[in-house]
Amino acid sequence: MTSSDTAPVAIISRNDDSRLGTPLLVFLHGYGSNEQDLMGLSRYLPEEFTYLSARAPLQAGPGFCWFPLTQEIDYSSEAVSHSVVALWQLLEPLSKQHSSITLLGFSQGMAMATSLARYQREAITAVVGLSGFAVEPRDLEIFDDEKLQQNPIPLFWGRDLADPVITQDKIAFTLGWVSKHAELTSETYPQIGHSVSMDELEDVDAFLKKVVLGQE
Structure with a gap:
């Protein structure tokens, strides 16, 4: 399925009337990957959800990215803004068809x-964040962090403290940001590096059941 020439391509776990009114979980892949990458995680997560996996709009080697990165994983605010707006163009129509929208992003x-x-x-x-980070605003007018301070987002953040990819400045900013803008569930997983583990997926499953489905 596609939304427009500027919005990301996406695949969805069920595209018939059975998805209407269900909670939607959106997978957002990492740099250089594609929409197929995270879809397999859905088998370890609650069956009540409909799962959608979006492809980032920019080419990055054999895969795609949400915004260009340098070796220091720096980025331009303009590119971040463009991709965020494009992603919302894809999701906004779906938001009217599902009971909720949850985002699960790996790395970028x-x-x-x-x-x-x-x-x-x-x-x-x-939001579920795996081995990733939050971006610094850098004059991004589309961000409304004040609204998040008033209504913090439930966020699961899983990572390896020794992640070899995400730089310490990005981690430091994210630690500060989540303290003011998120209801944080933070878990660390030694030895997973820049990846996802089964223990982590079990914790994500429990988080989704509690926070989104209201199950204890």
């Missing part, structure tokens, strides 16, 4: 997930 996908929550707080129920 976590930057996108937290950024979309900063852009459309009322539309996003919760």
Whole structure:
């Protein structure tokens, strides 16, 4: 399915009337990957959800990215803003068809997930960030962090403290940002590096059941 020439391509776990009224979870892949990458995680997560996986709009080697990165994983605010708005163009029509929208982002996908929550707080129920970071605003007018301070987003953040990819300045900013803007569930997983583990997926499953589905 596609939304427009500027919005990301996406695949969805069910595209018939059975998805209407269900909670929607949106997978946002990392740099250089594609929409197929995270979809397999859905088998370990609650069956009540409909799962959608979006492809980032920019080419990055054999895959795609949400915004260009340098070796220091720096980025331009303009590119972040463009991708966030494009992603919302894809999700806004779906938001009217589902009971809630939750975002799950890996690596750069976590930057996108937290950024979309900063852009459309009322539309996003919760965020799951895996081995990623939040971007610094840098005059990004689309972010409304004040609204998030008033209504913090439930956020699960899982990572390895020794992640070899996400730089310490990005982690430091994210630690400060989540303290003011999120209801944080933070878990660390030694030895996973820049990846996802089964223990982590079990914790994500529990988080989604509690925060989104209201199950104890």
